[in-house]
Amino acid sequence: MISIFRMLFIVGLLANSHLAFGQAKPDASTDLFKPVGPVPVIKIAVDAANIKLLEKEPRKYFHATVRVGDQSYADVGLHLKGAAGSYREWNDKPGLTLNFNKFTKGQLFRSVDKLNLNNAAQDGSYMQELLANELALAMGVPSCRCTHAIVELNGRKAGLYVLKEGFDKTFLHRHFENPNGNLYDGGFLTDINGELKLDCGIDNGRKDLKELVKACSEGDANKRYALMEKLVDVDKFAASAALQIITADWDGYIRKPNNYRIYFDPKSGKAVVIPHGMDQMWQNPGEGLWHGWGGMIARAIMDHPEGKKKVVAKLKELTEKHFTVEKMNKRIDEVFPRIKVAMATINKDWANNLEGEMKGLKDRIKQRVDYLKVELPKLK
Numbered sequence: 001m002i003s004i005f006r007m008l009f010i011v012g013l014l015a016n017s018h019l020a021f022g023q024a025k026p027d028a029s030t031d032l033f034k035p036v037g038p039v040p041v042i043k044i045a046v047d048a049a050n051i052k053l054l055e056k057e058p059r060k061y062f063h064a065t066v067r068v069g070d071q072s073y074a075d076v077g078l079h080l081k082g083a084a085g086s087y088r089e090w091n092d093k094p095g096l097t098l099n100f101n102k103f104t105k106g107q108l109f110r111s112v113d114k115l116n117l118n119n120a121a122q123d124g125s126y127m128q129e130l131l132a133n134e135l136a137l138a139m140g141v142p143s144c145r146c147t148h149a150i151v152e153l154n155g156r157k158a159g160l161y162v163l164k165e166g167f168d169k170t171f172l173h174r175h176f177e178n179p180n181g182n183l184y185d186g187g188f189l190t191d192i193n194g195e196l197k198l199d200c201g202i203d204n205g206r207k208d209l210k211e212l213v214k215a216c217s218e219g220d221a222n223k224r225y226a227l228m229e230k231l232v233d234v235d236k237f238a239a240s241a242a243l244q245i246i247t248a249d250w251d252g253y254i255r256k257p258n259n260y261r262i263y264f265d266p267k268s269g270k271a272v273v274i275p276h277g278m279d280q281m282w283q284n285p286g287e288g289l290w291h292g293w294g295g296m297i298a299r300a301i302m303d304h305p306e307g308k309k310k311v312v313a314k315l316k317e318l319t320e321k322h323f324t325v326e327k328m329n330k331r332i333d334e335v336f337p338r339i340k341v342a343m344a345t346i347n348k349d350w351a352n353n354l355e356g357e358m359k360g361l362k363d364r365i366k367q368r369v370d371y372l373k374v375e376l377p378k379l380k
Contacts, residue, residue, distance in 0.1 A: 004303050013213075028111035029165070033145035035272025039160070039342035042117070043067040043152045044078065044096070044219050050240055052079070054090055059101055066109075073109060083188055086121040086279070095119045096151070097166065113125075114166025115153055121161070123279045124357040127332060129162050129213055129217070132247050132278035134331070138322045139239040139314065140272050141177035142263070145300075148339050150346065167261050167274070169200055178267040179316045182208055186253070186260040186276070191296050194241035194329050199261070212271055216296040228297070233270045234310060237301055238274050246323055247281040248368065254302065257295035273297060285367035289379055290379040312379055320374050332358060 010074040042129055044068070046054070077099035080090065088094045101113035109115065110121030111114075120126045122193075129130035136143035149163040165171060172179035182201030190196060193213045196206075215227035228234060244252040252275060253260040290308075293299045301307035336358050342355035 013091070025149060027169075028322065029145075031161075032110045032112070033147050033165070035147050035338070036273065037356050039148050039150055039338060040068055041150045041152060042161075042163075042215075043155075044098075046078070051090065056096075056120055058090070061099060064098075066098060066100075068109070069238040072194060073100055073104075073107060075079075076100050076107075081116065082119070082121070083158060083277075086119060088116065088119055088121065090153070092151075093119045093121070095121075099166070099168075105255060105283045108170075111167055111170070113170050115174050116164040116170045117149065117167055118162040118164055118279065120162050120279065122171060123162075123356065125354070125361045126162055127358065127361060128281040129164065129277075129279045130335065131328065131331065132243065132249070133164075133274075135247070135318065135322055136240065136243050136275055139243060139318060141236055141240045141243065142171075142272060144171070148335075148342065150342055157346055158379045159346055162279070163192055165194060167199060167276075172200065172263065174274075176263070176265055176267065178265065181264045181266045183261060183263045184209065186262065189258050191257045191294075192262065193296065198360075201264075208271070209262075209270050213296065216300045218300075221304055225306060228300050228304075228307070231269075231271060232300060232301070233265070234307065236272050237297065238307070238310035238314045239318075240273060241298065241311045242318050243275065245311075245315060245373065246368070247278065248284050248287040248316055249278060249281055249282070251280055252288070253295045254298040257298070260295075262350060271297075282361065282364040284369055285364045288369055289372075289375055314378070315372075315376060319369075319376060323372075325366050329362055332362060 003245055011174050012198065019249065053062045055161050057348040058080040061079050062371045064076050064078040066073045080087070080094045081097045082088065082095035086095055096117040098115045098117065099113065100107045100109045104253055118129065123129065126148065133143045133146050138279055144165045146162055146164045149161050151158045151161050167183060169179055172183060180194050180201065182204070183197040183199045187194065187196060192209050196209065215231055217225055218224040241254050244254050251258050253273055258276065261274040261276055263272045263274060307378070338349050340354050343354050
């Protein structure tokens with residue numbers, strides 16, 4: 001007969017099976033990025049003194065109070081974000097970064113310390129970044145989860161936003177066994193040989209970046225590619241490159257370079273290029289598949305026959321498993337009703353316009369799928 005103590009032990013073990021069998025604890029952010037019910041309203045309050053600081057140096061963090069439902073967060077770091085096409089002033093519809101941990105150590109919002117609120121200034125469908133990031137995740141490329149929110153600024157409804165998790169230690173914990181490596185921000189139109197900002201990690205005088213730059217500059221193509229296989233996670237890079245080709249991403253690392261982060265993973269000893277800013281996808285459904293490449297890493301890998309072979313294989317995998325008209329339309333149809341209702345609370349005309357934007361996005365995706373069916377088999 002099983003003793004009462006043994007029975008209690010077994011019950012406790014089963015109740016905490018995610019711990020007993022070495023699985024991670026449930027992530028409190030999961031519900032945020034797999035939402036049900038109405039789009040949340042994020043109310044941001046900034047006092048007059050901090051608004052004055054914002055007006056002087058909008059890219060620096062200043063203090064804000066954030067309220068979501070019945071939860072309030074004090075001393076949240078906030079700064080304006082966005083590049084040439086998406087940047088807006090505070091009194092308009094600004095893109096925002098919220099850092100809950102910036103001034104209050106340990107403060108998190110549903111287990112996340114940094115969130116981006118993207119104003120979708122270049123995406124009338126509010127869907128492109130969400131879809132592209134989900135495709136990246138499906139291909140095993142570290143990428144940010146996305147959802148939506150309504151944002152109020154000092155009581156003023158700024159509008160519907162794309163809510164996206166930030167690049168920080170929390171993000172690294174989810175994607176890498178060792179999150180203590182160096183994470184660099186690619187900045188605006190800056191390759192790895194530029195002065196990239198260190199977001200996380202320890203300043204080593206850019207030794208990791210310099211070694212990679214040197215490898216990309218190797219004159220012999222075969223030696224250069226061999227160095228890429230040693231220093232870069234080529235499989236993840238090939239998957240990311242395939243994503244940028246399929247989405248006709250003209251503003252990502254392989255073309256510009258732009259819109260990326262790079263993480264030096266201590267466990268593998270390899271660099272991982274992480275896509276970012278994917279809010280202008282499928283603008284040209286008939287865009288060719290193989291261009292000249294902009295990023296140093298892209299050239300070193302994609303201009304070599306072995307690298308091209310890997311990218312082409314990822315293109316085929318992506319089009320066969322994930323990027324189909326049926327799957328993309330299904331995902332759009334899952335998200336659209338929720339954001340249309342949210343938009344109607346702001347402006348009913350905008351909600352009606354959203355239907356047209358969504359139809360246009362579906363049409364462009366179908367055109368891209370049809371184009372790929374014809375052109376991808378030609379790519380050797």
